[in-house]
Amino acid sequence: MAEKHAGRMQAKLFFVYRSVDTNNTKALVNNQRKLQKDLRDASLEISNTKIYGKVEGSSQVPGSHSINSLNNFKVDLQEERSDVKYFGNLKKGNVPPLDTPDWDYGTKVVELRKYIHDRVLDGGRWQSHGLPQWTEYLTMVSECIATTNFELGFLNDIQYSNYLDLQTELNTCRQTVGRTWLREFEVLEGILQVDKGLEQTMESLWNILFSNVKETVEEEGEKVEKIHEDKKWQTWKCKESALWSKSCLDQERHWKSHLQDCIDGVLKFDNVVKTYYEEIQMAIESKVEGYPLARN
DSSP states (O other): OHHHHHOOOOOOOOEEEOSOOTTOHHHHHHHHHHHHHHHHHHHHHHHTSGGGTOOTTOOOOTTHHHHHHHTTOOOOSSGGGOSEEEOOOSBSOSSTTSOSBOHHHHHHHHHHHHHHHHHHTTTSOOOOOOHHHHHHHHHHHHHHHTSSOHHHHHHHHHHHHHHHHHHHHHHHHHHHHHHHHHHHHHHHHHHHHHOTTOOOOHHHHHHHHHHHHHHHHHHHHHHHHHHHHSGGGGGGHHHHHHHHHHHHHHHHHHHHHHHHHHHIIIIIHHHHHHHHHHHHHHHHHHHHTTOOOOOO
């Protein structure tokens, strides 16, 4: 359930037997069969308890979770393909000079570590979690177990948790784009304040601003696409993709309008003030020289 609905990697079972006669194939086969039977019986017993919310009127099939949980458990006489490993003795013998480590044993230990790593990552992508995240997740699972229907409670809680995580990721991308727009606008506004005589049209100034922001918008857009590829967020992919596009368009309209206000307030108004100031200067100079002021 956690793998299907939360994008988490499914838990894996591994069994390692030590000090086993690896040449006795018949004993190994019997051991594997007994192990599989014991695991299945235990899983069936668990699935029929209240942990999985088997209540009157439920359409849930007893044992269905146990079957699914063991589907990914591999048992094979070829150890390289099996989740059940058999190790021989640590030492070649018990009496000197044979009481030395068996190098094959050490080799199997190293291979076991690699095998576990490959199996855990099989079909999934590793994502590290800190202790606070694990504590929150395990608390949620514990609370779901205590309810009358674990499956329903778990699905509701995990989907809500996934949605909050998705919004956190998307908000980070939106904030990055917003900060870039603000930074580049302030730079352009500073240039307009310093060089008020700058002969630029609204269209040319907008092209400058947009070109400085375009790269960041595209980079964050690619991040959003990768976020939506995660299995646990597939439910909201279409909706959030549309909202991201709308957010980008809203940002463009906002800053284009803001730029127009800046041009009207800085360039046009300052030009009017500059013209008025020049007329005042001319009038003052003409008065000082004894010429009458021109009246309009």
